[in-house]
Amino acid sequence: MTKRSLLAAVAALALPAPAAAQNAPVQPAGRRAAPPAAQPVDPAVARLRDAALNDTVAYDILEGITTEVGQRLAATEAEARARTWAVAKLRSLGFRNVHIETYRMPVWLRGQETAEVVSPFPQRLSLVALGNSGATPEAGVTAPVAVFRTFGELQAAPAGSLTGKIAYIGNAMEPAQDGSSYGAFGAARFVGPALAASKGAVAVVIRSVGTDAHRNPHTGGTNWPTGVQPIPAAALSVSDALLLERMAARGRPITLHLTLTPHFAGEGESGNVVAEVPGSDPAAGIVLIGGHLDSWDLGQGAIDDGAGIAITTAAAKHLLDGPRPRRTIRVVWFGAEEPGGFGGREYARVHGAERHATAQESDFGADRVWRFEVNLPAGASVVTDRLQSALAPLGITRGRDPAGDGTDVGPTIALGVGSVDLNQDGTRYFDTHHTPDDTLERIDPAQLRQNVAAWTTMLAIVANAPEEIGPVPHRN
Incomplete structure (x- = not known):
């Protein structure tokens, strides 16, 4: 979820211009500098983006997991049923290397x-x-x-x-x-x-x-x-x-x-469900995406975070059904995010030594994406320009803050991995967040499809970028 403080956002708007900008020639009164030329949008990316606006996979995943599983409290039998359901669904969609990576954690019961x-x-x-x-x-x-x-x-x-x-x-x-x-x-x-x-x-x-x-x-x-x-x-x-x-x-x-x-019931098992769209160049790094499989136990876990796993999986499916991408796209349905981010830490422990190009998650409901932010190495700045051009027709603008938000991908990003955040509109998210009203009826199918189109666009550009997407400075 995007949970930055409002003060930080205001401060960012008030930051002084970089030194280069401070020394730039002053424009005559009444004239403004022309914006940088927009990058042309690859027709293949545009086709994928536009086709994703008619996506049915995300809603099918979301309807299925809320109906056939329901709430998925971490490290309980309900979350275990959800992992079994996830493996069957991901395999049926054609993903490769589908498996579960389990770990132990404390169990808290209401x-x-x-x-x-x-x-x-x-x-x-x-x-x-x-x-x-x-x-x-x-x-x-x-x-x-x-x-x-x-x-x-x-x-x-x-x-x-x-x-x-x-x-x-x-x-x-x-x-x-x-x-x-x-x-x-x-x-x-x-x-x-x-x-x-x-x-x-x-x-x-x-x-x-x-x-x-x-x-x-x-x-x-x-x-x-x-x-x-x-x-x-x-x-x-x-x-x-x-x-x-x-x-x-x-x-x-x-x-x-x-x-x-309530009481703690000793230790139980949770796990991350992993699936992949294999890439053609193993040296180019992994594009990690996903959301969290677990939920609190009051509702159905639709906005938090059935929507996130549905959106990212559906986007990856659009790449899976086309030409093989350069980079492997790894979809992870993280376990046990709600009680403390156990799944994200476990993923970083197991996979942190692997080469990741970027890592990003969807965990803020299903209302429309309105902004994107990046944290990529300087040599990949053209990737950002491509994203800006390709996402604009979806009503998505570029933000000024560095990307890297998310409990599940945070431990991986902290190792020096870049990121692209697709920020969703959170105006109504906290009306139902963590309540019995977190149900399928809170999902707007049209906005859900816009999310899938945004993620499909991002994957089509980042997973196929010919540029090197190397490490970014480590975060504390």
């Missing part, structure tokens, strides 16, 4: 989840446990609530001030095309529970990190640093979180009864 305001205004609340949450006793816990409308307010709370209390953490997430609110306000979920625990809280409830106003709470993982004992941690629906804040505004103490009984 339990009972209830909450109600005991006083001053008794009401039941809608919530779900966060991934990696600790548990209450079976009978639950009853405690006063300390209300923090922002993560910053929680940070300012003195040490020990939450002893014996349930912390509530709010946020002000709003829709954004680039999804930047997720990074800006996600701290309430990512690290808020651990911070509250370090200050003595017995449990935490947060306002869901989402942009809807429904009573569907958003789950998602939270992190516990070494030395911090996990405590019960849950997300309230946005509506219920705002209800709790309105109660607090009346100035009377709030007491909450909370029951959460």
Whole structure:
């Protein structure tokens, strides 16, 4: 997913011009420098792009996995069924070298989840446990609530001030095309529970990190640093979180009864499903693409991330059915992304020594691609120019930030591998992200096809580029 902060994007817009540009001749008033000449689009690339606008493969994959498998919680029997389904589907589509690469990881399972305001205004609340949450006793816990409308307010709370209390953490997430609110306000979920625990809280409830106003709470993982004992941690629906804040505004103490009984069930097996479109030049490097196979357990895993595996696989299929590309295209349906990126790290461990030209993933739903960004070596700058010309008819413009976004491909990119990001419109993504509403009905088939066309175009150019696509500087 594209999760860069809005501040970073604003800062990028305000960066001073490069030295060469600062020394460029000043244009006379009323005249502007002509833009660089557009690269001609290879007719073969244009044909592939336009044919992909009528793609049916992506929707078939997405409809199949949501119907025949459904939710795919990491390292559970459901994710294992999904891997079996994936192998059969990829082989039926004609991909080569289809196989599963397994690994072991901790298994977290959801339990009972209830909450109600005991006083001053008794009401039941809608919530779900966060991934990696600790548990209450079976009978639950009853405690006063300390209300923090922002993560910053929680940070300012003195040490020990939450002893014996349930912390509530709010946020002000709003829709954004680039999804930047997720990074800006996600701290309430990512690290808020651990911070509250370090200050003595017995449990935490947060306002869901989402942009809807429904009573569907958003789950998602939270992190516990070494030395911090996990405590019960849950997300309230946005509506219920705002209800709790309105109660607090009346100035009377709030007491909450909370029951959460998730547990860790030892170790289980997850795995990455790998398939390939073989290339003609093994020395030219691998073009790695994919998304994550696992999902949270509340919905069907359609936007997160059935769409991503469907889009990238369908695009690769368009290359598979044509002339053999120069570079091997490797499609990976990564396992266990949601609980902490296990599949991406395992792929880099196993395959990091192999020559990769680029690595990129789709993990931001299925709404239209509106921008692309690159991180390629200087010698491959003409590849960027080709992408710009070929993607423009799809309404896709070139961004200014370096590419390299994604939990699953991040560990591979960190080894010095280049990338091309195809940024999707995230305006409505966080309405249903990690909720029971993550279902097939959230997918717009026309926008799904535009995604496939964008990815097909990118693959047709990058996988066949005659230029060397070598390493880029390593990332920390």
